Amino acid sequence: MDFLNALVAFANFVFVPGLAYGAQLAIGALGVTMIYGILRFSNFAHGDTMAFGTAITILFTTAFIGMGITFGPLPTALLALPFGIGATILLLLGTDWAVYKFYREQKASPVILVIVSMGVMFVMNGIVRFIIGVRDINFADGERFIVTARGFRDFTGLDEGLAIKTTQAITVVVAFIVMALLFWFLNKTRTGKSMRAFSDNEDLALLSGINPDWVVKVTWMIVAALATTAGVLYGLDKSFKAFTYFQLLLPIFAAAIVGGLGSPLGAIAGGFVIAFSEVTITYAWKKVLTYLLPESLAPDGLVQLLSTDYKFAVSFAILIIVLLFKPTGLFKGKSV
Amino acid sequence: MNPAVKDTALFGVVAVLLIGTGIVQGWNSALLILNMGLISAIMALGVNLQWGFAGLFNIGVMGFVALGGLAAVLVSSEPVPEAWQAGGLRIFAGLALGAATVVAAVFAQKRLEGRTKTIVTLVILVGGFFLYRAVFDPGKEAVEAVNPAVSGNLGGLNLPILLSWPVGGLLAAGAAWIIGKTALGLRSDYLAIATLGIAEIIIAVLKNEDWLARGVKNVIGLDRPVPFEIDLQQDPGFVERAASLGLDPVTASTLYTKMGYAILFTIVLLILLWLAQKALNSPWGRMMRAIRDNETAAEAMGKDVTARHLQIFILGSAICGIAGAMMTTLDGQLTPGTYQPLRFTFLIWVMVIVGGSGNNFGAVLGGMLIWWLWVQVEPMGLGLMNILSSGLEDGSPLKERMIESAAHMRLLTMGLVLLLVLRFSPRGLIPER
Numbered sequence: 001m002d003f004l005n006a007l008v009a010f011a012n013f014v015f016v017p018g019l020a021y022g023a024q025l026a027i028g029a030l031g032v033t034m035i036y037g038i039l040r041f042s043n044f045a046h047g048d049t050m051a052f053g054t055a056i057t058i059l060f061t062t063a064f065i066g067m068g069i070t071f072g073p074l075p076t077a078l079l080a081l082p083f084g085i086g087a088t089i090l091l092l093l094g095t096d097w098a099v100y101k102f103y104r105e106q107k108a109s110p111v112i113l114v115i116v117s118m119g120v121m122f123v124m125n126g127i128v129r130f131i132i133g134v135r136d137i138n139f140a141d142g143e144r145f146i147v148t149a150r151g152f153r154d155f156t157g158l159d160e161g162l163a164i165k166t167t168q169a170i171t172v173v174v175a176f177i178v179m180a181l182l183f184w185f186l187n188k189t190r191t192g193k194s195m196r197a198f199s200d201n202e203d204l205a206l207l208s209g210i211n212p213d214w215v216v217k218v219t220w221m222i223v224a225a226l227a228t229t230a231g232v233l234y235g236l237d238k239s240f241k242a243f244t245y246f247q248l249l250l251p252i253f254a255a256a257i258v259g260g261l262g263s264p265l266g267a268i269a270g271g272f273v274i275a276f277s278e279v280t281i282t283y284a285w286k287k288v289l290t291y292l293l294p295e296s297l298a299p300d301g302l303v304q305l306l307s308t309d310y311k312f313a314v315s316f317a318i319l320i321i322v323l324l325f326k327p328t329g330l331f332k333g334k335s336v
Numbered sequence: 337m338n339p340a341v342k343d344t345a346l347f348g349v350v351a352v353l354l355i356g357t358g359i360v361q362g363w364n365s366a367l368l369i370l371n372m373g374l375i376s377a378i379m380a381l382g383v384n385l386q387w388g389f390a391g392l393f394n395i396g397v398m399g400f401v402a403l404g405g406l407a408a409v410l411v412s413s414e415p416v417p418e419a420w421q422a423g424g425l426r427i428f429a430g431l432a433l434g435a436a437t438v439v440a441a442v443f444a445q446k447r448l449e450g451r452t453k454t455i456v457t458l459v460i461l462v463g464g465f466f467l468y469r470a471v472f473d474p475g476k477e478a479v480e481a482v483n484p485a486v487s488g489n490l491g492g493l494n495l496p497i498l499l500s501w502p503v504g505g506l507l508a509a510g511a512a513w514i515i516g517k518t519a520l521g522l523r524s525d526y527l528a529i530a531t532l533g534i535a536e537i538i539i540a541v542l543k544n545e546d547w548l549a550r551g552v553k554n555v556i557g558l559d560r561p562v563p564f565e566i567d568l569q570q571d572p573g574f575v576e577r578a579a580s581l582g583l584d585p586v587t588a589s590t591l592y593t594k595m596g597y598a599i600l601f602t603i604v605l606l607i608l609l610w611l612a613q614k615a616l617n618s619p620w621g622r623m624m625r626a627i628r629d630n631e632t633a634a635e636a637m638g639k640d641v642t643a644r645h646l647q648i649f650i651l652g653s654a655i656c657g658i659a660g661a662m663m664t665t666l667d668g669q670l671t672p673g674t675y676q677p678l679r680f681t682f683l684i685w686v687m688v689i690v691g692g693s694g695n696n697f698g699a700v701l702g703g704m705l706i707w708w709l710w711v712q713v714e715p716m717g718l719g720l721m722n723i724l725s726s727g728l729e730d731g732s733p734l735k736e737r738m739i740e741s742a743a744h745m746r747l748l749t750m751g752l753v754l755l756l757v758l759r760f761s762p763r764g765l766i767p768e769r
Contacts, residue, residue, distance in 0.1 A: 099755060099759075110524070110525065112758075118682055119751045120751065122748070122750050122754065123752060126747035126749075127748065129741070129744035130744055133740070243676075246678070257529065309543060312533060313537045315533070316536075319533065
């Protein structure tokens with residue numbers, strides 16, 4: 001019984017939150033890795049792109065709720081998501097046309113593009129604040145829980161409860177759909193194949209008649225969809241605040257690099273590696289250990305390896321370790 | 337136009353902007369902008385050293401600035417003897433253990449082979465971590481329990497705060513050495529992410545380690561290298577002199593202290609600028625630029641690229657640390673919650689790029705000019721929004737929204753400035769020569 005209790009406590013506080021957070025990071029890292037693979041630079045504006053998409057989605061959500069349209073037990077934001085993606089696609093295609101295109105034609109070095117993306121980051125950050133302000137916004141509605149802690153306890157008769165938030169379940173399901181769609185697109189469609197070819201060897205791809213403008217446009221569209229989805233899922237699960245999205249940049253980049261920049265599969269793996277390490281290292285293990293160990297060995301302290309405020313340190317440490325021992329990441333990314 | 341004339345004219349523009357601010361908004365705000373502008377110029381010098389000279393992409397400026405601020409607290413504040421008695425020794429023993437663990441792990445990595453290496457390193461790291469926590473945690477709790485409302489930290493050395501400026505530089509240099517040793521071998525954008533992460537970690541440490549500098553409870557009322565306004569106002573001699581200049585004592589005292597800071601900052605800036613110019617025009621500076629422009633060729637000439645990168649990374653970070661200590665001195669307080677990457681890292685980058693990377697005068701100009709713009713964009717934006725929304729009736733949601741959003745003009749403007757400069761004048765206002 002104690003073992004089951006420990007298992008449930010572990011699932012409740014580590015596994016489920018880690019899974020949801022990992023899925024959010026994975027989708028974010030997929031966006032970063034796509035840009036890196038096709039456009040060949042690290043996009044520092046990605047966090048703010050996510051914030052923009054989420055902000056637009058929140059506006060549509062509020063409008064839908066105002067009109068009386070809801071999604072039953074599911075959050076209305078899912079209905080608004082396509083509109084957010086649409087707006088983000090327009091924004092990114094506009095940015096590419098106004099900003100990045102010039103440097104691409106000049107064949108500017110990647111580090112110049114990174115600095116340019118810093119400028120874009122500033123502008124997008126400003127735009128998001130114009131649109132929605134800097135407040136903390138909670139836009140999740142519908143049922144809050146699929147499984148409540150009390151319901152679980154009553155049902156199983158265990159001491160520990162297991163709570164699964166609707167948003168967590170939605171995150172995992174949506175993430176799975178998004179990843180499946182992306183891999184189907186990259187591996188089965190003509191455009192997807194030409195994108196992979198372009199990423200592998202630009203010159204060869206151009207030689208075989210692939211239209212680079214089209215590849216770049218499609219990339220931005222996919223990135224817009226990924227960024228908005230990641231942003232909305234994160235916002236539903238936690239809450240929306242422009243500044244936290246900027247800070248997500250670090251774990252997202254860590255995930256992309258750990259997996260291997262330019263490798264979609266690596267981005268997903270990296271997302272989960274980073275998320276689970278953050279959660280396990282900052283979780284206070286006292287509860288789980290008390291169930292598992294005999295009474296004489298029960299821990300006095302919280303058995304928390306690092307306080308939650310140091311979660312950046314965790315993603316960072318993993319990043320450094322992977323870079324030192326496997327510089328191209330777990331899944332053989334590019335190294336330019 | 338002759339470059340020298342153009343450069344002088346650009347600095348003239350900054351002077352005119354500051355004097356104009358003095359006339360329109362009062363000399364107090366003009367001096368405020370000047371002081372922070374001087375500090376920003378020093379930070380920009382540091383970043384320019386790394387990026388302009390050596391092409392190192394450091395976006396962890398915020399961390400080094402914050403370390404400088406920490407130095408200001410540790411050097412100048414009063415020691416707390418009770419806290420030292422309660423757990424000072426334990427804390428330092430814990431820190432020493434932690435450092436020994438890392439050194440031992442690095443040593444094991446270098447000396448051992450194969451599977452033994454991995455196992456021994458892991459054992460050292462995990463064991464060392466728990467040992468460190470076992471020694472460190474009780475000390476930390478004991479210190480933080482000492483009179484938490486006013487102290488709860490170990491306090492400082494009670495030395496003159498001016499001394500903290502070089503100490504801030506040293507602290508930042510030490511951190512830069514550790515970071516450089518691990519991350520400098522990485523590619524440019526990996527280094528960027530690594531420095532971004534380190535900066536966040538430094539801020540997290542400052543926020544959470546209350547025993548060090550009280551964390552988010554902030555340290556206020558630091559010493560000052562210039563007299564306090566209130567003392568000046570009570571000094572009959574000063575009041576008399578102020579009256580003879582036709583100023584009331586309150587205004588005169590604020591202007592006097594701010595002038596004092598401005599003079600101190602200008603001295604530091606001039607010294608650093610002179611050093612940076614000397615470095616740029618020395619064989620060392622030419623070697624740095626040669627490495628930046630073609631690492632392989634420089635290596636073929638027998639230059640140790642990694643060691644030179646480490647060197648300049650430390651120097652540039654130290655300058656940022658000095659600027660950070662100066663800023664905390666100017667503010668008279670350390671507030672870890674206010675350190676944000678957009679303001680303390682990316683804004684400095686805008687300054688360097690706009691001013692002209694690779695040119696020290698460009699960095700200084702960028703620092704002063706962009707800081708002025710950063711401060712002035714908000715009132716200008718508010719004025720613009722007031723004009724634009726003047727047709728709307730009072731209290732309409734759109735009008736309120738527009739007025740409210742003026743506060744967010746800053747980031748947008750800085751982004752646009754950066755993008756425009758990169759597009760149309762990528763080498764900056766005063767380009768490298």
